[in-house]
Amino acid sequence: xxxxxxxxxxxxxxxxxxxGITLKxxxxxxxxxxxxxxxxxxWPRPERKIGxxxxxxxxxxxxxxxxxDDCTGCNKCARACPVGCIKVETMKVPKGTDLGTxxxxxxKRLLVTRFDIDMTECMYCNLCTYPxxxxxxxxxxxPNSSKHPLDYEYSEYDRRNxxxxxxxxxxxxxxxxxxxxxxxxxxxxxxxx
Amino acid sequence: xxxxxxxxxxxxxxxxxPSTHGVLRLVVKTDGEIVSQIRPVxxxxxxxxxxxxxxxxxxxxxxxxxxxxxxxxMNNNFGFVIAVEEMMEITVPEKVEYIRVIMAELNRIAxxxxxxxxxxxxxxxxxxFLYMFRDRERILxxxxxxxxxRLLYNYMWVGGLSHDLPVGFLEKAHEFxxxxxxxxxxxxxxxxxxxIFIERTSDVGVLPTxxxxxxxxxxxxxRGSGTKWDLRKNExxxxxDRFNFEVPVGKGQMGTIGxxxxxxxxxxxxxxxxxxxxxxxxxxxxxxxxxHEALPKKIRPPKGSIYxxxxxxxxxxxxxxxxxxxxxxxxxxxxSPAFTALSALSVIAEGWMMSDVxxxxxxxxxxxxxxxx
Numbered sequence: 001x002x003x004x005x006x007x008x009x010x011x012x013x014x015x016x017x018x019x020g021i022t023l024k025x026x027x028x029x030x031x032x033x034x035x036x037x038x039x040x041x042x043w044p045r046p047e048r049k050i051g052x053x054x055x056x057x058x059x060x061x062x063x064x065x066x067x068x069d070d071c072t073g074c075n076k077c078a079r080a081c082p083v084g085c086i087k088v089e090t091m092k093v094p095k096g097t098d099l100g101t102x103x104x105x106x107x108k109r110l111l112v113t114r115f116d117i118d119m120t121e122c123m124y125c126n127l128c129t130y131p132x133x134x135x136x137x138x139x140x141x142x143p144n145s146s147k148h149p150l151d152y153e154y155s156e157y158d159r160r161n162x163x164x165x166x167x168x169x170x171x172x173x174x175x176x177x178x179x180x181x182x183x184x185x186x187x188x189x190x191x192x193x
Numbered sequence: 194x195x196x197x198x199x200x201x202x203x204x205x206x207x208x209x210x211p212s213t214h215g216v217l218r219l220v221v222k223t224d225g226e227i228v229s230q231i232r233p234v235x236x237x238x239x240x241x242x243x244x245x246x247x248x249x250x251x252x253x254x255x256x257x258x259x260x261x262x263x264x265x266x267m268n269n270n271f272g273f274v275i276a277v278e279e280m281m282e283i284t285v286p287e288k289v290e291y292i293r294v295i296m297a298e299l300n301r302i303a304x305x306x307x308x309x310x311x312x313x314x315x316x317x318x319x320x321x322f323l324y325m326f327r328d329r330e331r332i333l334x335x336x337x338x339x340x341x342x343r344l345l346y347n348y349m350w351v352g353g354l355s356h357d358l359p360v361g362f363l364e365k366a367h368e369f370x371x372x373x374x375x376x377x378x379x380x381x382x383x384x385x386x387x388x389i390f391i392e393r394t395s396d397v398g399v400l401p402t403x404x405x406x407x408x409x410x411x412x413x414x415x416r417g418s419g420t421k422w423d424l425r426k427n428e429x430x431x432x433x434d435r436f437n438f439e440v441p442v443g444k445g446q447m448g449t450i451g452x453x454x455x456x457x458x459x460x461x462x463x464x465x466x467x468x469x470x471x472x473x474x475x476x477x478x479x480x481x482x483x484x485h486e487a488l489p490k491k492i493r494p495p496k497g498s499i500y501x502x503x504x505x506x507x508x509x510x511x512x513x514x515x516x517x518x519x520x521x522x523x524x525x526x527x528x529s530p531a532f533t534a535l536s537a538l539s540v541i542a543e544g545w546m547m548s549d550v551x552x553x554x555x556x557x558x559x560x561x562x563x564x565x566x
Contacts, residue, residue: 011388018383022320034327061341082253125256125347126355139341 061124061139064117066166070102070136073110077128077137085121086128086137089114093177102134111177115166120159201229208237214311214554215561217535226546231539238565246525251277251351251492254525259345261527262563264307267300267336268505270349275430276501276512277351280494288482289353290432295366295474296336296348298467302373303332304506305413305460305467308558312457313384315555316393321384328376331369338362352487366475370468377464385457394457395448398553400541402451408540409533412508413463414557417443417456424504436473438466453556460558493520507531507558527566531559 064086073090090110093099099108129138156162207218216237222230242261246254258273259266271293278285310325333343338359340348348355384390400410405418415422423440425433441462443455494516502511508530515524534557542553 007388007392011392014382014387015389018320018387021379021383025324034330060337080253082249082256123256124342124345125259126341127253127256127347130355 065140067136068166070134073112076131085118087116119162242566250520256347265304267296272503301506312555354484394453400451408537417459418451456556529563
């Protein structure tokens with residue numbers, strides 16, 4: 001019988017101890033407020049340079065961005081990707097064609113005809129950004145939106161809109177740089193047909 | 194009237210059920226309220242981790258290890274990385290070792306906070322869950338400022354780390370530890386020493402030491418049964434032999450050794466020890482050092498195999514890697530501690546009531562990402 005009352009007492013007492021803690025939290029709500037009124041308030045994202053001097057983007061991984069003007073089409077990012085969400089296609093140009101240089105003064109030798117990033121497949125591991133010799137593929141997001149005006153809260157109604165096409169090459173350019181097949185071969189084809 | 198013979202009812206719990214901690218299905222035979230047989234059905238989260246490793250290179254495996262035990266990704270990175278490093282005979286700089294230990298222990302605290310909070314939720318305590326998630330958030334913030342991700346980090350690489358510690362990390366980490374240590378007492382007052390919680394968990398789901406050893410149960414579940422086995426002490430890997438910490442062992446304070454309450458208590462004590470380890474590591478952290486110094490140009494371990502196990506928050510996490518000298522592993526086997534814990538469930542939970550089974554499952558702290566792989 002005494003155990004019964006003892007248990008009852010300890011149950012009430014230990015519950016009161018717990019209630020005291022929650023009560024303390026109730027009155028300290030201003031100090032320890034952790035709920036964020038999300039669309040109005042936004043969580044402060046850490047700002048940090050991660051070693052590349054030219055681009056002061058931070059470590060936050062929200063969306064993969066590619067700077068096509070600096071791309072040489074070396075395909076290193078696509079090979080580093082574990083899931084294969086980066087698709088790069090390049091085209092050889094005739095000798096002597098000037099495709100310009102990157103911001104690191106590397107001469108571009110290949111025409112990047114396709115550079116697609118499928119963000120529905122991306123696993124946000126960041127492995128593609130490290131091997132890039134021109135530092136032109138990187139994750140964006142966070143407070144540096146003035147530098148990279150990309151919204152990190154991106155959502156789409158159609159999943160096809162999450163495939164980002166970065167290549168800017170037009171069909172005219174492709175036709176212009178297409179190396180015509182040797183003439184002899186063409187003749188042979190005409191004769192055989 | 195004679196005795197009424199009721200048929201046993203087969204009850205499906207899951208795969209979508211809040212108290213199964215993931216996509217686990219339990220086929221339960223119940224005799225009234227008493228559970229007479231439990232058969233876990235797994236595989237709903239199978240992602241071919243082991244087979245997939247054979248098709249990607251070693252550095253590309255690391256983000257997939259994140260996704261095995263997604264509550265403690267840093268510890269999974271750690272286990273795989275030191276296994277490959279031992280194969281390639283890479284010595285990593287002091288600074289890298291310290292940062293790895295700091296991250297692994299912080300992640301252990303985060304993992305235990307989730308385990309304890311979810312356990313509380315299973316037995317009907319909602320407030321501790323919210324408090325623990327609030328504090329877990331601060332650890333995730335530390336990880337976010339370090340490597341940019343909150344859950345799947347890809348932080349530890351073979352031979353180093355992806356980023357150095359950011360400016361202001363040490364202050365923030367010390368600030369968190371000072372904030373967190375008194376909070377443990379708060380959780381204990383709120384949940385662990387609550388009489389209702391004790392009544393729900395003590396003497397329930399007793400896992401005797403011999404059963405635990407036979408089933409290969411490791412980690413806090415084994416230590417809750419009274420066996421002092423911690424790989425950080427017994428088989429020190431990395432630099433764990435430099436730190437002073439105790440291995441908490443269940444003593445059966447509220448009932449029998451190895452009950453649900455003991456497993457809860459061991460996790461609480463482990464968080465305290467982890468705080469101590471992080472403190473020591475932060476104080477001894479070398480200032481000089483480059484985390485990219487020992488990164489190999491090409492990760493091609495020589496022919497051979499290795500089995501390396503580390504102490505993840507759930508127990509012995511083993512990686513068995515066979516290398517044929519090519520850039521991708523020939524075979525990877527993950528020894529999952531949560532899988533063995535789940536296999537012991539049917540032994541310890543049979544004969545208990547339905548609500549106790551949920552409590553026992555919560556106390557085992559399983560992660561289905563690791564069980565199904």
